[in-house]
Amino acid sequence: MPYDEDPKQSPKEGSGKKEEEPFSFLQETIKPKPLSREKILSQLARIAIYGLIFGVFACFGFFALKPWIGKHFQGDPKTVTIPEDEEAKENEEAEAGEEQANATGLSALSYEEMMESMYETASEAYKGVVSVTASSNTEDWESTATGLRTSVTGVIVADNGQELLILADNAICADAQGWYVVFADGNRYSASLKKQDKNSGLAVFSVVRNNITDTTWNAVKVAELGNSNLSKPGDVVIALGNTFGYADGTGYGIISSNSYKEIFSDGECQVLATDIAASEDGTGILFNQEGQVIGLISPNIWEEKEGATANAFAISDLKAAIELLVNGESVPYIGISGTAVTNEIAQQQSMPSGMYVVQVDADSPAMAAGIQSGDVIQEISGTEVMNTSTYEKAVLECKTGENVKLKGSRLGADGYVDIEFTVTVGSQE
Known part of the structure; x- marks a missing residue:
């Protein structure tokens, strides 16, 4: 006998009605309890307090980490450019003559005023002057007793954003274990040798900006290089x-x-x-x-x-x-001392114009290239050499380690003949 389904438990085949779920009357949306004005204000106050606490901790953290961040993440130093000299104005001589005329017949009072003006200028200029002293592992008893130490005068010539840069005589570099700089306010700071040029006798020392106190900053300035x-x-x-x-x-x-x-x-x-x-x-x-x-x-x-x-x-x-x-770059060096051969001298001595080589430094790039005393240099790296000044300018435009062509003349049995040299530019550090 075929099995008969209970019509109360199963829907009929083909019917489109959906079976009703039990307790469907219990399915309802529960609405949240409306917030009162006091509760909203309480939540806003809590958020504001949390924000204030976070801000305070963030500020303390920023100022605590600022010196460390400044020291380790300073970025690249700015390139320093020394301004070129301006040409003299035509009326400067006339102005100077007027000043001298006005200065005649000085009285005691005007002399005192002039000296006071000079003193004020000197006091302001002293902000850019420092003393550079070599430090060593041994203490000099004489310096300790007298207060006078071996030092050279330096001048603050630039600020590259990371360091104060100080120009001084390189005599202080010999046999030194280190250096320190004393600024106008009397405070002393450790310094490093950035670069030196033994040929010209110049040296540049650096003092880290972040090490300098506000007291010193208020007492110093970068000096202005005049013409x-x-x-x-x-x-x-x-x-x-x-x-x-x-x-x-x-x-x-x-x-x-x-x-x-x-x-x-x-x-x-x-x-x-x-x-x-x-x-x-x-x-x-x-x-x-x-x-x-x-x-x-x-x-x-x-x-x-x-x-x-x-x-x-x-x-x-x-x-x-x-x-x-x-800027931490080497000063180019070839090693030639010379004098100008003017057109007048060239005609009198039947020699080419240019720069006459008076001396060649021992173990210099010039000597290694074969340049000799008596040669006349007429061209360097395609630049015409007319005198010592044009030669010096052409050398300074070269780069250390660069191979450059020098052209000139050398006296032979039948007069001057053309010569050419390849010189590897060096430096004196």
Whole structure:
């Protein structure tokens, strides 16, 4: 007998009705209890308190980590550019004549006012002057007893965003274990040698900016490099630094001469001679009346001179080398000392114009290339050499390690013949 389904338990085949679920009357939406005004304000207050606590902790964390972040994530230092000198204005001589005319008949009061003005200029200029001292593992008892230490005067020439960069005489680099710098406020900081050039006698030291306190920042500034080409005999100048054998000396005087030059390998530098007395090993910075740096006082100028006066290398002739050093680049070196062969000399001596090689440094790139005394250099890297200045400028545009072509003439049995050399540019560090 076929099995019969119970119609109460199973829907009929083909019916479209949906079976009703048991207790369907219990399926209803439960609505949340409406929030009261007090509860909303309570929640907002709680969120504000949490936000305030988070903000406080974030601020403390930022200031606590700022020195560490600044020290380890400073980014690349900015490239330092030394501004080029501006040309002298036509009316400057007339203005100088008017100033001299107005200065006649000085009274005691006007002289006192003039000296007070000079003192104010010197005080402001001193913010850019520092003392660089070599540190060693052994203590010098004489320096400890007298308070006088072996040091050279430096000047703050640039700030690359990470370091204060200080230009000084490289005499302080010999046999030193380290260095420290004393700023105008008397505070001292550890310094590092960034780069030096033994050829010109310049060195650049660096002090990390993050190590410098606010007290020191308020007492120092980057010095302004002036145009020494505008300086002339009779100009009033200020000598600051270790000029007299101690670190904080101040002297006033005038430029007695600017007609001479100091010759070194691959260049020359104008000398600003003054009537300011100086110690035998005195170093310092020479400023004009506007408080601009116009010279670096060095004991290496005219070492055989009698009577010690402060003589300075003109700053304008050193700016190209300074820009390389403050950016951590080597100053190119070939090793030739020469003099200009003018057209007049060339005609009289029946020789080509250019730069006559007076001396070739031993073990220099020039000597390795075969250049000799008596050669006349006429071209370097495609640049015509007419005198010492054009030769020096062409050398400074080269890169250390670069191979450059030098062309010129050499005297032979039948007169001057063309010569050509390949020189690997070096450096004196």
